[in-house]
Amino acid sequence: MIPYPQIDPVAFSLGPVQLHWYGLMYVVGLTAAWWLGRRRAHCLGLTHDDIGDLIFYGAVGIIIGGRLGYVMFYGVDQLLTNPLWLFKVWEGGMSFHGGLVGVLLAAWLFARRHRLAYLQLTDFIAPLVPIGLGAGRLGNFINHELPGRVSDLPWAMVFPPMMGLGPEPRHPSALYEFGLEGVVLFSVLWWVSRRPQWSAFISGLFLLLYGAFRFSVEFVRLPDPQLGFIAFGWLTMGQLLTLPMMVAGVLLVITSHRRQRAMVVSSAR
Incomplete structure (x- = not known):
């Protein structure tokens, strides 16, 4: 068993203003995407x-x-109770899947403005995203979020009592996601995208790999307490939202491969 590191979620304070590590992780992710994007x-x-x-x-x-x-x-009931809660972003509560939809819409607007092919732009963006995802998961870990299920593995951790959990050691699921969604996903996408690929392949690979990683980790991560398991005694909201991603990823990869094969056959004639 490994002790949970005692890291103050507040990075530093300037008088009454507190800057949390979780907020800094957004800055890290956006800065990394900006730097990598400039390179390409x-x-x-x-x-x-x-x-x-x-x-x-x-x-x-x-x-x-x-x-x-x-x-x-995740929060319809709370919204109905207090509609102003929608704007209290400082209290936490961000969804990857909602953020993905937001980024896809933003990319569509940018592509229209710059007269770029949409999938060409999403292929460009996909390798820029994982560092931000990994940084966000580190922020979750420091912020005492995303606890795992009980485990007897040697690297299991006892989470802080402030989370309302018992003394049983648990999977550090946020660190699993940091490794898979951040380190592994970035390494694969950046390496594959070093050479020109057929349109939609990188986008599809991103959706497929992220979906597989997220779906897998959900089996060792506690479901959201306000929802619990939503079906079959094991399916979580995160897994349900991830399924369409994986399907879309497979379809994009297959479509890209078929276009490449058709072009090769056509060139050989």
């Missing part, structure tokens, strides 16, 4: 200023989509 801006014929605009579009999509997604998927 020439691939789309974009300038460094265009990349700054793209990151701004994405940030707005993440914040609005992430918050609305959390409220719709």
